[in-house]
Structures are given as C-alpha cells and as structure tokens.
Amino acid sequence: EAQVTQNPRYLITVTGKKLTVTCSQNMNHEYMSWYRQDPGLGLRQIYYSMNVEVTDKGDVPEGYKVSRKEKRNFPLILESPSPNQTSLYFCASRDRVGNQPQHFGDGTRLSIL
Amino acid sequence: ILNVEQSPQSLHVQEGDSTNFTCSFPSSNFYALHWYRWETAKSPEALFVMTLNGDEKKKGRISATLNTKEGYSYLYIKGSQPEDSATYLCAFDNDMRFGAGTRLTVKP
Numbered sequence: 001e002a003q004v005t006q007n008p009r010y011l012i013t014v015t016g017k018k019l020t021v022t023c024s025q026n027m028n029h030e031y032m033s034w035y036r037q038d039p040g041l042g043l044r045q046i047y048y049s050m051n052v053e054v055t056d057k058g059d060v061p062e063g064y065k066v067s068r069k070e071k072r073n074f075p076l077i078l079e080s081p082s083p084n085q086t087s088l089y090f091c092a093s094r095d096r097v098g099n100q101p102q103h104f105g106d107g108t109r110l111s112i113l
Numbered sequence: 114i115l116n117v118e119q120s121p122q123s124l125h126v127q128e129g130d131s132t133n134f135t136c137s138f139p140s141s142n143f144y145a146l147h148w149y150r151w152e153t154a155k156s157p158e159a160l161f162v163m164t165l166n167g168d169e170k171k172k173g174r175i176s177a178t179l180n181t182k183e184g185y186s187y188l189y190i191k192g193s194q195p196e197d198s199a200t201y202l203c204a205f206d207n208d209m210r211f212g213a214g215t216r217l218t219v220k221p
Contacts, residue, residue, distance in 0.1 A: 033209060040122075042202065042213035043157070059210070090156060092209075099145035099206055101159030 002027045006091050006105035013081060014113050021076045021108050023091030031094045032074040033058070033102070034066065036087040043090065049074055050096070081112045117205050119212035126193050127220050133189040134215040136203035140184035145206035148177055148188055151214070152199045160188075160201075193219040 004025045013019055025032065033048035035058075045058030049068040063085055065077040074093075078085060088109050092102040118137045126132050138146060145164045149157040161170045163179040163186055170177050174191045190197055200214040 035211070040213065042119075043204075043211040045208075045210060048209070094209075099162050099164055101147050101149070101162055102157075102204075102209065104156035104158075106156050 002103065004091055004093055004103050004105040006089075006108050008108060009106060010109050012111040012113065015082055016080050019078050019081060019110075021078075021089060021091075021110070023074045023076065023105060024072050025074075025091075025093040025103070026072065027093060027095070027103065028071065029093035029103075030071070030096045031102075032068070033092050034064070034074070034076045035090045035092065036060065036085075037090065037107075038087050046076065046089075078110075081110075083112050086110060086112045117203060117210055117212040119201075119203060119215050121215060122213065123216040123218070125218045125220065128194060130193050130219075131189065131191045132193055132217065133187050134201065134217075135185055135187055136212055137185045138203070138205045140181060142207060143181045143184075146179060146186050147204040147206060147209075148186070149202040149204065150199050151202055157202060162206075188215075190217070193217070195219045195221050 007022045030051045034046040035043040044060045047066040049055045090107050091105040094100050094102040120135050148160040150160050151157040161177045166181040168179040176189045179186045198219045200216045202214045204211045
C-alpha cells in the first residue's frame with residue numbers, strides 16, 4: 001500500500017529536549033515536505049526537499065532542521081524545542097512529474113511544555 | 114512570497130444547500146493548482162489538480178473551475194451533505210504553498 005508514515009503520532013515533551021519526527025514514504029517520490037498546522041493559519045511549509053541531499057527552507061523554518069540522506073526518509077529535527085513549536089505536523093511526498101498531488105502522512109501532534 | 118488566499122474562512126450551510134468558495138493565487142508563472150479535502154483527525158486528501166485555464170473538474174457532487182488569467186479557482190459542492198463537512202484547502206503547485214482553508218460545516 002502506498003503510504004507516508006510518520007512517527008511518533010503523538011508526543012509530549014519538555015523545552016530544550018531534542019526530538020526527531022521521522023517520515024518515510026514507499027512511493028519512490030523525489031519531493032518531500034514538512035508542514036505545521038496551527039488554528040486559523042492552515043498548513044505552513046517548514047522545509048521541503050526536491051531530491052536526496054537537496055533541501056530548502058519553506059515559510060517557517062526557524063527552530064527546525066531536516067535531512068535527506070535517502071530518498072524514502074525525510075526526518076524533522078527540533079534541536080531545542082520550545083512551546084511555540086507545539087503544533088500538528090504533517091509530512092508529505094509527491095512525484096515531481098506531471099503536477100501530481102501530495103500524499104500526506106497521518107500527522108504528528110507535538111506538545112512542548 | 115506568493116500568497117494563496119481562500120475565502121470565506123468558514124461556512125455553515127444546511128443539508129441540501131449548494132455552496133462554493135474561492136481560492137486566489139498569483140496569476141504569473143502558473144503551473145497548477147491543487148484542491149484538497151481535510152477532515153478532522155485525518156490527513157489532507159487530494160481532490161483535484163487544475164492545470165489549464167478554463168479547466169473544470171468534477172468528482173461526484175464536487176466540482177472546481179480555474180481561471181489562470183485572473184488568478185482564481187472556485188470549488189462548488191452541490192446538495193451539501195453532513196459528510197462534506199471538512200476544511201477545503203488549495204495549494205499553488207509552484208511551491209506547494211497552501212491557503213488557510215475554508216472550513217465547511219453542513220448541518221443536518
């Protein structure tokens with residue numbers, strides 16, 4: 001089954017404790033991206049990756065890092081999480097050929113205390 | 114930064130009503146516009162990819178039109194049902210930047 005898998009689905013943690021949200025897709029997609037969703041603000045792009053070892057900042061990259069060492073994986077790293085990073089996070093991937101839509105993971109709800 | 118705007122922000126209709134909402138986007142360097150449907154506690158699902166000026170696409174009771182020259186797309190729902198309640202998002206293909214969405218609530 002074609003899917004984008006995020007882990008964990010839920011996490012409550014404390015300020016300053018490094019965390020990583022993993023994202024993996026099995027569709028051989030070149031393009032992957034991370035979004036955060038906050039009430040009234042829709043989906044805001046954090047980082048995206050056009051291919052392995054190619055990553056770019058989205059609209060709200062501050063406080064986040066990403067890496068793309070393999071095509072299937074695109075982890076989101078919060079080196080020193082802060083309460084303003086409490087949010088719902090989505091990973092997505094798409095085939096870059098032919099204006100294809102994005103496939104989204106199930107989301108990760110992070111609470112930073 | 115290319116802004117994608119959606120209106121209205123929220124909409125409440127009665128079951129059976131038809132409704133529509135708007136996505137506006139920069140008209141220059143257009144590649145495609147995506148519509149997604151996002152139900153609470155689920156992930157966004159693709160509805161349509163609109164690519165050509167004058168495009169009209171349909172899936173059941175939901176349809177969408179595209180005007181690339183003036184930079185807008187309309188999403189229509191005919192005979193709304195409670196199960197249509199969701200947030201409808203559009204995204205500009207150039208950078209996959211999303212609008213804030215229109216939250217539709219259909220009352221039985």
